[in-house]
Amino acid sequence: MERQSRTTSPDMRERDYDNRDSERDFPIDESHALIASNKVEGTAVYNRAGDRLGSIHNFMVGKQSGKVEYAVLTFGGFLGMGGNYYPLPWKMLNYDTDQGGYVVDIDEDDLDKAPSYREGAEPEFDRTYATTVYGYYGLPY
Amino acid sequence: MERQSRTTSPDMRERDYDNRDSERDFPIDESHALIASNKVEGTAVYNRAGDRLGSIHNFMVGKQSGKVEYAVLTFGGFLGMGGNYYPLPWKMLNYDTDQGGYVVDIDEDDLDKAPSYREGAEPEFDRTYATTVYGYYGLPY
Numbered sequence: 007m008e009r010q011s012r013t014t015s016p017d018m019r020e021r022d023y024d025n026r027d028s029e030r031d032f033p034i035d036e037s038h039a040l041i042a043s044n045k046v047e048g049t050a051v052y053n054r055a056g057d058r059l060g061s062i063h064n065f066m067v068g069k070q071s072g073k074v075e076y077a078v079l080t081f082g083g084f085l086g087m088g089g090n091y092y093p094l095p096w097k098m099l100n101y102d103t104d105q106g107g108y109v110v111d112i113d114e115d116d117l118d119k120a121p122s123y124r125e126g127a128e129p130e131f132d133r134t135y136a137t138t139v140y141g142y143y144g145l146p147y
Numbered sequence: 148m149e150r151q152s153r154t155t156s157p158d159m160r161e162r163d164y165d166n167r168d169s170e171r172d173f174p175i176d177e178s179h180a181l182i183a184s185n186k187v188e189g190t191a192v193y194n195r196a197g198d199r200l201g202s203i204h205n206f207m208v209g210k211q212s213g214k215v216e217y218a219v220l221t222f223g224g225f226l227g228m229g230g231n232y233y234p235l236p237w238k239m240l241n242y243d244t245d246q247g248g249y250v251v252d253i254d255e256d257d258l259d260k261a262p263s264y265r266e267g268a269e270p271e272f273d274r275t276y277a278t279t280v281y282g283y284y285g286l287p288y
Contacts, residue, residue, distance in 0.1 A: 040207040040216060040272040043184045065208075066181040067215055072237035074213040075181060096213035131181040 050107030051079050051099075059117060062099075062108070063091060066131060075136060077108075092122045093131075095145050112143070191248030192220050192240075200258060203240075203249070204232060207272055216277060218249075233263045234272075236286050253284070 043065070051059045060081030065074050076093035099108040112120070121129075121139045129135050133147070140147035184206070192200045201222030206215050217234035240249040253261070262270075262280045270276050274288070281288035 039209055039211070041210050042205045042207055042219075044188060044205040046208070047185060064183045064185040066183055067187070067206075068180055069182050069242075070180070072215040074208055074215065078183075101210075 046077065050105070052102070052105050052107055052109050053113055054109060054111055055113070056105070057114065058107075059110070059112070059114070060089075060092075063089075065096070066093065075131070076139065079110075090122050090124060091128075092117060092120055093139050095140055095143055097145070098143060187218065191246070193243070193246050193248055193250050194254055195250060195252055196254070197246070198255065199248075200251070200253070200255070201230075201233075204230075206237070207234065216272070217280065220251075231263050231265060232269075233258065233261050234280050236281055236284055238286065239284060 046062055047064055049062050051061060053059055060079050063078045063080035065077040067074050074096045077096055077099055079092040079094055080089045082089040094110060094112075098110050098112075100110070101107075102109045121135075121142055123129050136147045187203055188205055190203050192202060194200055201220050204219045204221035206218040208215050215237045218237055218240055220233040220235055221230045223230040235251060235253075239251050239253075241251070242248075243250045262276075262283055264270050277288045
């Protein structure tokens, strides 16, 4: 696949963002403004330094609101089993066409201390938990 | 699994709704207010008469907004391949613990004429399309 050079022009960045589908090997399942849930799941996540942090396991949607509250980053474990799960506020994820994955502004030390859970020990995803998670990343809930 | 009798009391219905996880065989991946994306995918969809219409293939999320705009119903095809895809406004889906799936207020004749697409022929999920789909089901976009 041809690798396009990046540019810092805001216009171009916006285009890169909207263009993400053409950079990936999955069937195109959505267009400009929307992304398919099954395309987000499994996508790699990198930090700003380019280190691979893990991948998106799934994401959590408000049953009534239809709003995605967290994308859940996972790493460790084997074949998706037994890893640790880190809920990230959806707005932290930015797709990077060069990396072929999401880039989040977290370094690995911060991630170590971030709210997380193990398989089978999921938290109550209530407002208290949301405030904790969003607060950890300096975002309002 | 023990089958609970239904009740029409609003309180009880609300509890049924929030209780849905305990009625299912999937690992519990979320709690009251939120549902995990990978738990929605594959869930059966019924009409009000109890006929199975198909299942949820995936759902479409606004990249920027984090808002789920459609849950995509599929039926026909084989092992998830080659079927038809019917985008439904998220708010049309109501989980029914007795059915073990979502119930939507559409009859099969209406579904036949509903906006749909085949695999590999996905529409532009733009505002025009959204207005068409939401309009078909009598909902504002």
